[in-house]
Amino acid sequence: MRRQCEAYDAAIRLNKESVSIKAIARRLGIGRNTVKRWLRGAAPDPFRQRQSILEPHYVLLERRWTEGCHNGARLWRELRDTGFRGGLRVVTKWATRRRLAEHPRRSALSITAPPLRRVARLLTSEPSALPVEERHYLHRLLAISAPLTRARELALRFAAIVRAREIGDLDTWLAEAAESELRSFANGLRQDKAAVQAALKLPWSNGQTEGQITRLKLIKRQMYGRAKHDLLRARVLQAA
Numbered sequence: 001m002r003r004q005c006e007a008y009d010a011a012i013r014l015n016k017e018s019v020s021i022k023a024i025a026r027r028l029g030i031g032r033n034t035v036k037r038w039l040r041g042a043a044p045d046p047f048r049q050r051q052s053i054l055e056p057h058y059v060l061l062e063r064r065w066t067e068g069c070h071n072g073a074r075l076w077r078e079l080r081d082t083g084f085r086g087g088l089r090v091v092t093k094w095a096t097r098r099r100l101a102e103h104p105r106r107s108a109l110s111i112t113a114p115p116l117r118r119v120a121r122l123l124t125s126e127p128s129a130l131p132v133e134e135r136h137y138l139h140r141l142l143a144i145s146a147p148l149t150r151a152r153e154l155a156l157r158f159a160a161i162v163r164a165r166e167i168g169d170l171d172t173w174l175a176e177a178a179e180s181e182l183r184s185f186a187n188g189l190r191q192d193k194a195a196v197q198a199a200l201k202l203p204w205s206n207g208q209t210e211g212q213i214t215r216l217k218l219i220k221r222q223m224y225g226r227a228k229h230d231l232l233r234a235r236v237l238q239a240a
Contacts, residue, residue, distance in 0.1 A: 011038050053086045054094055061091075065098060072096070123152045124159070151181040167200040 007028050014024045021039070025032040054061065057079055064075060072092030076084075079091060114122075114137070122130065122138045130138065142149045154177050161169050174193075177186035189196050199205075219235050 008038050011035050015039055053084075054090060057082070057084055061094065065095075070095060070099065123148070124155055147181050154180055154182050162200070165200045167197055170197065170200065 007030055010028055011024050011030075014027070015021075019027075021032055021035050025035050028035075060079065060082065061075060064078065069075060069078075072095035073088060075095060076088045076091035079086075119141070122134055122141075127135050127138060142152065154173070157169075158173060158177075160166075161173060170193075174186050174190055177183065178190075180186075216232075216236065220232060223231065223235070
């Protein structure tokens, strides 16, 4: 509201300087109809409270929430049947705020939630190696989600199996992971179980081969389609 009042004062000042309405609107980044309304005397009220479109329906929303309906989409459909003309997002945002109000710890997490990739890194990192803020966030995250805690435990165990090449622990891990949030990953490993067992048991690795393939692809992409065999060969040999 303070910015609106400042824009109003600027519009009045520019009007006194004989600046056109169109130029005022363009300079202040507001609509021409707003400028016209202000110049006619309709000044913004700094104490006016903006009414939510949901306000007439708060009684119904609270009653349905108390009855156990916490699904935003369902609440929106019920409100729509009573004449509500607002969109789905308005109701789902209300449901989210209501849900967070009942779970303060989740609310605190949602305010500073990092990107998903960063969360994945936190879940697979040793807490003692993390900065203090990230360590606290990880502890709060695990405290409100038992499935996530279990998934993290299984992920760390799988990393330990790979590092130590403990092939005998693989079957037990696959069985436990199939009942967790890692079931999709476990199913993929089970489909290629022979290859996974070979990787744990045999000393050979195709890591060098894959690395060279990735390097070739990078050089090819850097030439923007001009990757004929002779040019690609020259670039590869030169880089070597």
